[in-house]
Amino acid sequence: MVQIKKTNADVTRYGDLIEDFEPAPLTDNSKVVLEKRYLLKDENDEVIETPNEMFIRVAKALAKPEKDYGVADNKIKQIENLFYQSMASLEFLPNSPTLMNAGTGAGTLSACFVLPLTDSMEGIMKAAHDAAMVQKFGGGTGFSLSEIRPTGTPIATTHGKACGPIAVLKHLSSVSTLVTQGGKRDGANMAVMDVHHPNILDFIECKTIEGQIHNFNISVGASDEFMEAVKNGTDYALYVKSNPADEKSERVEAGRLDARKVFEKIVHGAWLNGEPGMIFLDEVNRNSPVKHVGMITATNPCGEQPLLPNESCNLGSIDVAKFIKDSNGTVEIDWKKLSKTIRLTTRFLDNVIDANKYAIPEIEEMNLGTRKLGLGVMGFADLLVKLGVAYDSDKGIEIGRKIMAFFKEESDNESRDLAIERGPFPKWTGSEMEKRGEEPLRNACRLTVAPTGTISMIAGASSGIEPIFSLAYRKHNILEGETLFYVDQNFENICRYENIYSEDLMEYLSDGGSLLDRDDVPESVKNLFHTAADISPTSHVLMQSAFQESTDAGISKTINFPNEATIEDVENAYMLAWETKCKGITVYRSGSRQVEVLTSGHDTSNDKTRDDLNGESANDELDNILPEKSVNGYITPMDRPQELYGITSRVKTGRGNLYVTVNMAGEKPFEIFTTHGKAGGNDAxxxxAVSRVSSLCLRSGLDPKEIIEQLRGITDIPAWDEGNLVRSVPDALAMVLDKVVTNKSSNVISEATQKSMFNVTDNAQQPSMINVEEKKNINEDTISVTVAANAASIPNCPECAVGTLAFEEGCQKCYSCGYSKC
Structure with a gap:
C-alpha cells in the first residue's frame, strides 16, 4: 500500500523565485499571434488582457488544485509564482487550450482526445455525439475504425448489410464539419485502421482525391507481422470477428493479401499527398504502461499521442534553447536549471488534469484514472545552433538522444515524488510495473514530443524537435513598396557577425532558395544552418528515433522529402522508422499537395500523357499512372513536371484586378492560378476555386476548349478592359486561357520570377522584378515565367494568403500570421 503524505509540498526541488523578475520580451509575431488567438476579448472582440495578465491568469488557475492536496496557502502562492515565471520567461508553455481557457471557466484544457468507436448503431452514434461535444469544447479527436465490420457483412438483427468503415468515417467527418460551421475552422481528427482489416485497401485510398474527408488525417495501424511479411515478400492474414455482434468474440482469418502490394499502396499514397501515415501498433503497445486496461489502437490527430479510448492529451513544451550557459568560454547546456524546470512543469501538467473541464463523464473518468502527461521539447534546432552543432550530424542526433533521456529521468523522478505526495494514478493497481515491484508513479506517461505550432511562435523558438524550416520568410503585408522579412534570429546574428547579411540574401531565402547554393556564404555557416529541405529523410528518421528511445508516448515530426523524391525513397523511410523503433511516421514530399500554388516535381523524362496511354495496348503501363482500383476507377490527375513555363495576364474585372497564370506543359496548358489584387475574402x-477545378480538368486531360466553353459568358459585374467586355472572374479566366490556346501570346518569351505576380496590390506603379532590357520583349499585359524547382515549392497560407506554409510536426504552420492546422 502506498503511503500518501497529505502535508505541505517540498517545493525546494523547483528552485527559487527570481527576485525583480521581468517577463521575456515578445517578438512582433508573438504579439500578433497572442492578440489574434489567445488573449481574452470582450463582446466587441476587443482584447481585454495583456500577455503578462494571461500568464498570471493561467498560473493562478493551475495552482488552485494544490489546495485539494493539503498544501499550505503560502506554498500555493509560491508554486503559483513559479508557474508564472516559467511561462512569462517563455521557458515553458502549455498547449493552446490551457493558455486560452485556464481561469475562464470555459472550454477544455486538453488539446485532443481518442474516442471509442464500437461496431453497433449505438456505438457509432455515441462516437459521433461525443466527437461533437469534444469539438464544441475545442478539442481534436482520434478514432480506430478497426472494430467496424467490413462492408457488406450481413447484419442479423436487420437482415441488411453493413455499410462498412469508410461510410462511418464519412459520417464522422460530416459531424465534424457541422460542429464547426459557426466556429473558426474544422476540427482536427485522426482515423486509424488496422492493416489486418478486410477493408484496408479501401481505407488507404479513401483520400486519394484531395479534399475528400478533408478534416481527417488517416493512418494505417501496422503490426510486426505485416512489416515482416513486407520485408520477406510474403502474404499476411486479414481478420474478422467470428461473431461481429459480440465484441469479445475471437478473431478468425478472412483472407490474405500480398503484404508487399499493400505496403506499396500505403507508400504511394504518402508519396502522392502525405497520407496515409503509419502507426506501428505493436511497438506502441509493447511500451504501454496500462496494457491491463486495454490495447491502444488509435492516436490523437497528429499521431504523437497513442491513447486508450476516452484518454486525452495534456501537453506542454520546454524551450531547451533557453537553457544554455557559458562555462569558462564554452557554451553548454545548463542541466541543473533544466532539471528544475522539468520537475516544475511535470507538476504543472499533473494539476491540469485536476483543473480541467471534460466534455463527457467517460473522458473525465479515464483521465483521472491514468493521469497521462505530455511534457515535451521545442527550440531543439535553436539549441544545436547555439552549441555550434549541425542538426543532421552524428553529434546532433546524440545530443537529441541525451536530452530526451534527461527529460525521462527528471520527469520520472518528479512523478514518483508526486505519487508519494498525492498517490499513484488509480489504474496503477494491476499494472506490470506494480507486479514488478517498481516505485509507484503519479502519471502513467510523462513525455510526448507534441506539435508546438503557435506556442513555439510565442516563445520565439524553433518547432519541437524539427530542424529550422526556413531561415527567412516574408511578413504578410507590404509597406510603402518595401517587403519586410522575418529572419531566424541566430542566423541573422551570425550573418551580421560574418558581414554577409544582405537584403538580397534574405529575399533569396524567403523565395525558397537554399543557403547551400550561395557562393557568398562561408561553408561553416552553410553546414550549421541546414534547413528541413537540406536534410536527408534518413537523418530526419534517425533524429525521431533518437528522441523516441526515452519518450513513453510518441513523437510529432514530419519527414521532409524533396519533390523529386521517388516512391522508393518514401518506402525506405517507412521501413527505417519501423526498424529503429519509432512509433509512427508522417512524411511530406514538397509540392505534393494539389492546393499548392507552385510545386517542384519529378524527372519528366518518363512522363506519359493521356494520348500516350491511348496508344498502348498493355494495362500495366496504365497501372503505373492510375492506382489499382483508384477511387472507383476515376481518372487520377497527371503528376506535375519539374519545371513549367507560364504566362501571367492582368485582367480588369468588376471585382478588381485579376492576375491569371497559365503554366504550360509543352504546347498544352497544364494548370491555372489566379490572384486578386486584393487578397483574401470571398472574391479571392x-x-x-475556379482555377483549382480548371487545373484539375487540365491535368486530367480535358480539352481546354471545353473549360473555356463552360466559363465564357458567366456574368457578375461586367467591366471593360482594353476594349474587351469582361463579364466576371470566371469569364476573365476563360479569356486568358483562350488567348493561350489560340497562340495569341506566342511572342511572349521573356522570363521573370513568379514572385512579382503574387505580391501585388491594386496600385499600377508596383515595382517591377524585370529589368529594362527584358521589358522590351514583353507585350503590354502578359509575361512569361519560369517556375524553378527550388522556388516557393510550398503553398500559401489559407488565412493570410501571402505567407507560405511550413510542413512540420505533422502539421501546417504559417510563420507569417500564426495560422496552424494539424
Missing amino acids: AMAE
Whole structure:
C-alpha cells in the first residue's frame, strides 16, 4: 500500500523565485499571434488582457488544485509564482487550450482526445455525439475504425448489410464539419485502421482525391507481422470477428493479401499527398504502461499521442534553447536549471488534469484514472545552433538522444515524488510495473514530443524537435513598396557577425532558395544552418528515433522529402522508422499537395500523357499512372513536371484586378492560378476555386476548349478592359486561357520570377522584378515565367494568403500570421 503524505509540498526541488523578475520580451509575431488567438476579448472582440495578465491568469488557475492536496496557502502562492515565471520567461508553455481557457471557466484544457468507436448503431452514434461535444469544447479527436465490420457483412438483427468503415468515417467527418460551421475552422481528427482489416485497401485510398474527408488525417495501424511479411515478400492474414455482434468474440482469418502490394499502396499514397501515415501498433503497445486496461489502437490527430479510448492529451513544451550557459568560454547546456524546470512543469501538467473541464463523464473518468502527461521539447534546432552543432550530424542526433533521456529521468523522478505526495494514478493497481515491484508513479506517461505550432511562435523558438524550416520568410503585408522579412534570429546574428547579411540574401531565402547554393556564404555557416529541405529523410528518421528511445508516448515530426523524391525513397523511410523503433511516421514530399500554388516535381523524362496511354495496348503501363482500383476507377490527375513555363495576364474585372497564370506543359496548358489584387475574402476564394477545378480538368486531360466553353459568358459585374467586355472572374479566366490556346501570346518569351505576380496590390506603379532590357520583349499585359524547382515549392497560407506554409510536426504552420492546422 502506498503511503500518501497529505502535508505541505517540498517545493525546494523547483528552485527559487527570481527576485525583480521581468517577463521575456515578445517578438512582433508573438504579439500578433497572442492578440489574434489567445488573449481574452470582450463582446466587441476587443482584447481585454495583456500577455503578462494571461500568464498570471493561467498560473493562478493551475495552482488552485494544490489546495485539494493539503498544501499550505503560502506554498500555493509560491508554486503559483513559479508557474508564472516559467511561462512569462517563455521557458515553458502549455498547449493552446490551457493558455486560452485556464481561469475562464470555459472550454477544455486538453488539446485532443481518442474516442471509442464500437461496431453497433449505438456505438457509432455515441462516437459521433461525443466527437461533437469534444469539438464544441475545442478539442481534436482520434478514432480506430478497426472494430467496424467490413462492408457488406450481413447484419442479423436487420437482415441488411453493413455499410462498412469508410461510410462511418464519412459520417464522422460530416459531424465534424457541422460542429464547426459557426466556429473558426474544422476540427482536427485522426482515423486509424488496422492493416489486418478486410477493408484496408479501401481505407488507404479513401483520400486519394484531395479534399475528400478533408478534416481527417488517416493512418494505417501496422503490426510486426505485416512489416515482416513486407520485408520477406510474403502474404499476411486479414481478420474478422467470428461473431461481429459480440465484441469479445475471437478473431478468425478472412483472407490474405500480398503484404508487399499493400505496403506499396500505403507508400504511394504518402508519396502522392502525405497520407496515409503509419502507426506501428505493436511497438506502441509493447511500451504501454496500462496494457491491463486495454490495447491502444488509435492516436490523437497528429499521431504523437497513442491513447486508450476516452484518454486525452495534456501537453506542454520546454524551450531547451533557453537553457544554455557559458562555462569558462564554452557554451553548454545548463542541466541543473533544466532539471528544475522539468520537475516544475511535470507538476504543472499533473494539476491540469485536476483543473480541467471534460466534455463527457467517460473522458473525465479515464483521465483521472491514468493521469497521462505530455511534457515535451521545442527550440531543439535553436539549441544545436547555439552549441555550434549541425542538426543532421552524428553529434546532433546524440545530443537529441541525451536530452530526451534527461527529460525521462527528471520527469520520472518528479512523478514518483508526486505519487508519494498525492498517490499513484488509480489504474496503477494491476499494472506490470506494480507486479514488478517498481516505485509507484503519479502519471502513467510523462513525455510526448507534441506539435508546438503557435506556442513555439510565442516563445520565439524553433518547432519541437524539427530542424529550422526556413531561415527567412516574408511578413504578410507590404509597406510603402518595401517587403519586410522575418529572419531566424541566430542566423541573422551570425550573418551580421560574418558581414554577409544582405537584403538580397534574405529575399533569396524567403523565395525558397537554399543557403547551400550561395557562393557568398562561408561553408561553416552553410553546414550549421541546414534547413528541413537540406536534410536527408534518413537523418530526419534517425533524429525521431533518437528522441523516441526515452519518450513513453510518441513523437510529432514530419519527414521532409524533396519533390523529386521517388516512391522508393518514401518506402525506405517507412521501413527505417519501423526498424529503429519509432512509433509512427508522417512524411511530406514538397509540392505534393494539389492546393499548392507552385510545386517542384519529378524527372519528366518518363512522363506519359493521356494520348500516350491511348496508344498502348498493355494495362500495366496504365497501372503505373492510375492506382489499382483508384477511387472507383476515376481518372487520377497527371503528376506535375519539374519545371513549367507560364504566362501571367492582368485582367480588369468588376471585382478588381485579376492576375491569371497559365503554366504550360509543352504546347498544352497544364494548370491555372489566379490572384486578386486584393487578397483574401470571398472574391479571392471563388477565383481560387475556379482555377483549382480548371487545373484539375487540365491535368486530367480535358480539352481546354471545353473549360473555356463552360466559363465564357458567366456574368457578375461586367467591366471593360482594353476594349474587351469582361463579364466576371470566371469569364476573365476563360479569356486568358483562350488567348493561350489560340497562340495569341506566342511572342511572349521573356522570363521573370513568379514572385512579382503574387505580391501585388491594386496600385499600377508596383515595382517591377524585370529589368529594362527584358521589358522590351514583353507585350503590354502578359509575361512569361519560369517556375524553378527550388522556388516557393510550398503553398500559401489559407488565412493570410501571402505567407507560405511550413510542413512540420505533422502539421501546417504559417510563420507569417500564426495560422496552424494539424
